[in-house]
Amino acid sequence: EDQVTQSPEALRLQEGESSSLNCSYTVSGLRGLFWYRQDPGKGPEFLFTLYSAGEEKEKERLKATLTKKESFLHITAPKPEDSATYLCAVLGSGGSNYKLTFGKGTLLTVNP
C-alpha cells in the first residue's frame, strides 16, 4: 500500500527565512507526486506535479524537487501569505489508477 510521510508536522518561520518541507514516500511504481496548498476550511489548491527523479518545478517562492524516495518543497524568502498547510500526495501503479494517497501535511506559519 502506498504511504506518504511529511515532516515536520508544523514549521514556524520569520518572514524572509527560507526553509524546506519534506515528503517521503513508499509506492509501487510512482506515476506522479503532487504538492497542494490548503487553507483552513478550503479545498486543496494544486501546486505541482513531479513524475521522475531529478525533476524540479518552480512557482514564485516555491520550488519542488523529487528523488526516488522523497520530495522537497523549498520556500525561498517566505511571506505571511504563504502560511497554510502543504500537502503531498502520490499516485502509484499498484492497483488504483485514480486514488491519491496524501500525507498528513505540514502546517507552515510565516510571521511578519
Added chain:
Amino acid sequence: AAGVIQSPRHLIKEKRETATLKCYPIPRHDTVYWYQQGPGQDPQFLISFYEKMQSDKGSIPDRFSAQQFSDYHSELNMSSLELGDSALYFCASSGAGGQYNEQFFGPGTRLTVL
C-alpha cells in the same frame, strides 16, 4: 478560470437522515473524485468516476453511493448518517484520460451531523 463547484457549501443533518452532495467538474474534465477530510486529517479517497462509470472505490461506507451523470456532474448520496460522518467532503476533477492528470479540488461541503 472555471473551477470545481460544489453544493451545498454547508449542510447540517440529524443522525439517521440522508444527505446529497453535488459536484460540477471543471468544463471538459471527464473524471470526478470524492474525498472525505476529518478534522485535522488528510483527505481520504472515497470513490471516482471516469466517463460516467465508477473507476475506483476507496474507503466508502456501504451507506454511501455516488454516480456521475451525462453532463459529468456527480452526486454523493449519504444515508443513515452517523456522527462520525461529520467532515469536509471534497470533489476533484481531472481532464481527459484521468491517468497522470492533476486533480483539481473544489471548495468542499462541510457536513455536520447532530
